[in-house]
Amino acid sequence: MLSEPLTLYKLMILYMLKRVKFPLTNSQISEFFLSKEYTTYFTLQQALAELTDAHLIQVETTQNSTLYELTREGEDTLGFFGKKISDPIIQDMDEYLKENKVRMRDEVSTLADYYRSTNQDYIVHCEIREGRSSLIEMQLSVPDEKQAELMCSNWQQSSQAIYSFVMKELMQEED
Numbered sequence: 070m071l072s073e074p075l076t077l078y079k080l081m082i083l084y085m086l087k088r089v090k091f092p093l094t095n096s097q098i099s100e101f102f103l104s105k106e107y108t109t110y111f112t113l114q115q116a117l118a119e120l121t122d123a124h125l126i127q128v129e130t131t132q133n134s135t136l137y138e139l140t141r142e143g144e145d146t147l148g149f150f151g152k153k154i155s156d157p158i159i160q161d162m163d164e165y166l167k168e169n170k171v172r173m174r175d176e177v178s179t180l181a182d183y184y185r186s187t188n189q190d191y192i193v194h195c196e197i198r199e200g201r202s203s204l205i206e207m208q209l210s211v212p213d214e215k216q217a218e219l220m221c222s223n224w225q226q227s228s229q230a231i232y233s234f235v236m237k238e239l240m241q242e243e244d
Contacts, residue, residue: 078108078116080154081162083125083139083147088166089173092129092136097173101165136177181224183217186210191217195224197232205232 085101086093095117102113117137120126125143129136139147166173183193191211197204211217 074108075112075116075119077154077158078102078113079120079125080147080150081107081158082116082120082137083143084151084154084159085162085166086126086137086139087144087147088162089170091174092138092177093173094177095135095137097169097176098137101162105161105165134177179225179228181221183211183214183221185214193217193220195220195228197228205235 081102082098085098098117099110099113102108103110108116117126120143121128121137123142124140125146126137127140129138178198180196180198181193183191186192191214193209193211194206195209196206209220211220
C-alpha cells in the first residue's frame with residue numbers, strides 16, 4: 070500500500086478508466102469513491118485536477134457533465150505503479166465496475182449540449198457515441214434557451230428511437 074493517500078486515489082482513478090475503456094463522468098467516479106468512503110469529494114477533485122494537469126487523463130466538458138479519459142501517459146504510469154494498489158481495493162473497483170459498467174457506458178454514450186450561436190438563437194448538439202466513434206450526430210437550431218434545455222434533457226430518453234427512425238428511413242429502398 071502507498072504511504073500517501075492522494076497518490077493511491079490517483080492510481081485508482083487511472084485503474085478505473087483503464088478497466089472501462091470509455092470515458093467516465095465526474096459523478097460516476099465520485100459515486101464509487103464516496104459510496105465506498107475512500108475519500109472526500111474535495112480530495113477526489115484534487116486528485117482529478119492533478120491527473121489532468123499531469124496529462125495522465127484528459128477532460129472533456131459539456132453543458133451537463135465532465136468526462137475523463139485515460140491518456141497514453143496515464144496508461145504507462147498505471148503500468149509502472151499499478152501494483153501498488155492493494156488486492157482488496159482492486160476487488161472493490163472490479164466488483165463496482167462489473168455491477169455498473171452497462172449503466173455507466175450508456176450514460177456517457179448519449180450526449181446533448183447547447184450553445185448560443187452568433188445570430189442569437191441556440192444550437193442543440195445531440196450525439197450517440199460508441200467508444201470514440203459517433204453513430205449519429207445532429208445540430209438543431211432553436212429560438213430560445215428553454216427549448217434548448219428541454220431538447221437536451223429529452224435526448225437521453227428519445228435518442229434510441231430517433232436513431233432507429235433515421236436509420237430505417239435512410240435504409241429504405243425505393244420501389
